[in-house]
Amino acid sequence: MNRTRTTDLRETVQAALAVLLVALAAPAGAQDPGIGTRDDYGPPEPCSVYGYARLSAGVYGLGIPPDPVSGAGLRVRLKADWEPSPSLAFRMEAEYAVAHGWMNEHARLDHYGIPTYLGSVLAALGVPSAGPGDLYPYQDFHGELSVDHAYGRVNFGPLDLTFGKMPIAWGTAYVFNPASRVVPAGGLDPASEETAGILALTPSLALGSRTSVQTYLAFQDRSLRGASTVEEGSPKNLPFGVRIQTVVGAFDLSVSFLREVLWEETLSGTAGFRRRAWLGLDLAGVLGPFGVYGEAALGLPSSVLAGTGPGDFDALRDLEASGGFDWTVPGIGVELRMEYYYRGSGPSRPEEYDPSVLLSGASSVLGRHYLFLYTARTFSDYWTLSLASLANAADGSWVLLPGLSWEAKENLTLEAGAVLPFGPEGSEFDGRRDLSAYGLGTVDLTEASAFASLKLSF
Numbered sequence: 001m002n003r004t005r006t007t008d009l010r011e012t013v014q015a016a017l018a019v020l021l022v023a024l025a026a027p028a029g030a031q032d033p034g035i036g037t038r039d040d041y042g043p044p045e046p047c048s049v050y051g052y053a054r055l056s057a058g059v060y061g062l063g064i065p066p067d068p069v070s071g072a073g074l075r076v077r078l079k080a081d082w083e084p085s086p087s088l089a090f091r092m093e094a095e096y097a098v099a100h101g102w103m104n105e106h107a108r109l110d111h112y113g114i115p116t117y118l119g120s121v122l123a124a125l126g127v128p129s130a131g132p133g134d135l136y137p138y139q140d141f142h143g144e145l146s147v148d149h150a151y152g153r154v155n156f157g158p159l160d161l162t163f164g165k166m167p168i169a170w171g172t173a174y175v176f177n178p179a180s181r182v183v184p185a186g187g188l189d190p191a192s193e194e195t196a197g198i199l200a201l202t203p204s205l206a207l208g209s210r211t212s213v214q215t216y217l218a219f220q221d222r223s224l225r226g227a228s229t230v231e232e233g234s235p236k237n238l239p240f241g242v243r244i245q246t247v248v249g250a251f252d253l254s255v256s257f258l259r260e261v262l263w264e265e266t267l268s269g270t271a272g273f274r275r276r277a278w279l280g281l282d283l284a285g286v287l288g289p290f291g292v293y294g295e296a297a298l299g300l301p302s303s304v305l306a307g308t309g310p311g312d313f314d315a316l317r318d319l320e321a322s323g324g325f326d327w328t329v330p331g332i333g334v335e336l337r338m339e340y341y342y343r344g345s346g347p348s349r350p351e352e353y354d355p356s357v358l359l360s361g362a363s364s365v366l367g368r369h370y371l372f373l374y375t376a377r378t379f380s381d382y383w384t385l386s387l388a389s390l391a392n393a394a395d396g397s398w399v400l401l402p403g404l405s406w407e408a409k410e411n412l413t414l415e416a417g418a419v420l421p422f423g424p425e426g427s428e429f430d431g432r433r434d435l436s437a438y439g440l441g442t443v444d445l446t447e448a449s450a451f452a453s454l455k456l457s458f
Contacts, residue, residue: 051078051093051458058451060102061444071103077194079149087155093197098143106141149197158206167195168202168216170243170256171295172284175372175390176341176364178297178320179280181260182218182239184361196224211246221273223263223361236306237261237273243280251285259305264360274362277304289330294323299345319344324372337374344368350395350426355433355445366428369393382407397423397430399446411457418450 053076061068076096083089102108151164171177177186183196200218207213218239221232231237241258258278265271282295299318302311310318324339346368347353353366371393376386384405391398403417421429431446 046084047080047082049078049080051076052455053077053458054453054455056103056451056453058103058449060447060449062448062450069102071099071101073097073099073103089153091149091151092147093149093194094145094147095194096143096145100142104142148194151197160204160206162202162204163200165197165199166202167197168200168218168241169195170241170254170280170282172252172282172293173295173322173339173341174293174324174326174337174374175339176320176322176370177295178322178341178343179254179256179278179282179295181222181258181278181297182216182241183222183224185364198224211244214243214245216241221261221263225263231273232263236275249285250287251283254280254282256280256282262360262362264356264362266356274308275305276300276302276307276309287325289327291326292323293325294321296321314344317344333377335374335376337372339372341365341370341372342368343370348394350428353428353433355435358445365392367392367394392423392428395423395427397421397427399429413455413457414453415455416450416452418448420448421446 053074055072055074057070057072059068059070074097077093078095079091079093081089081091099105147165149165149167151162151166153160153162155161168182169177169180170182171179175186182198182200198218198220200216200220202214202216204212204214216239219233221237221239239259239261241256243254243256243258245252245254247253256279258280260276260278262274263271264274277300279298279300280296282293284291284293286292297320298315299309299320301307301313302309320341320343322339322341324337326335326337328335343363343365346363346366348368350367355366357363357366369392371391372388373391374386374388376384378384384403386401386403386405388401388403389398390401398421400420400422401417402420403415405413405415407413421431423430425432429446431444432442433445434442436442
């Protein structure tokens, strides 16, 4: 393509997005420490546009009769930063996502027979339910265009005020973040690299060069469900958090207090808001050649902030904690990482596992004790070979995630990998769950799969 035409096109896109950002600035906002400070790309421009497009395809149900199934998806993420002045900044991130086959969430849930939110409500009312295609005949369940982040930041000296739909990610751990309870719990999804945005207001006050106070008031529950009710606007159902962050020697330390609000559905068709107050603690720093990190969250009794959790206090049951280290082996350049996660409310026996916590976003795992291991090595500056494993230390099941990536060009990356679960029957990563009590029969929630993707960054 002619270079002059390419430059003109980019300037046109930047100008169009700048206009769109101004239009969205009034109802939007967010707190992201990196807004408009893309150090990897040099000084921020008055308006910069960047992003990526990722095409993925995979095969699922390997080794499971009758036949494996395939899926494919495309995700295009467009990001724009605009800084009209040193004290004013805007960011918008729009995404187009399309998925077919097993990569489509609607198709997977329908395959399992798991009810949607609307299906749960209809069942509770005694009204015959129907499939998504019948309930919404004009809805495209394959593709979606959305604005995931749209927020502005205003600086008043030591005070930053951020508002809009923004990512809020507290905590320091790599895989499990018990101190972050604003959006659905993350997992090891190879295709996911973004933190979901949530509508919120987030003031941050600097108290000198080493200490700051960060707060948020959100207007969505943690599940980020699509359905809306008047009840979600009740003050008792508004999530909020306060965190004091400081630097002590080589460590960043934070103490927090927050209210988690979650729309919780069960496989039996019941649904409602769940509220709980939490105390949080996290740290990150360096000990010799090791980078170390850890975080913990302690759930408080229901008497605190009109909670709906347990009325008593049990430290072992109400605690969630994770901690680990990373280290690059000298001389051979091998990156190593290990993390342990404790989920006190998790059942100790496989027969007590509750898959509904996965669907609501309350947790990304079912059990109590987990160990994560990761190693990677880069060859010739272009090839990276990685191997990760997550083990349920209580029931003996584990999942292996090998991966290989190749930087074919400066902005083009090809990746291939697999998700290989192992474990005795009935264990978490064996995946087979007997849900006959809910009229669903036996479903396999963890199937072996292989995938490949092509990512173009711009």
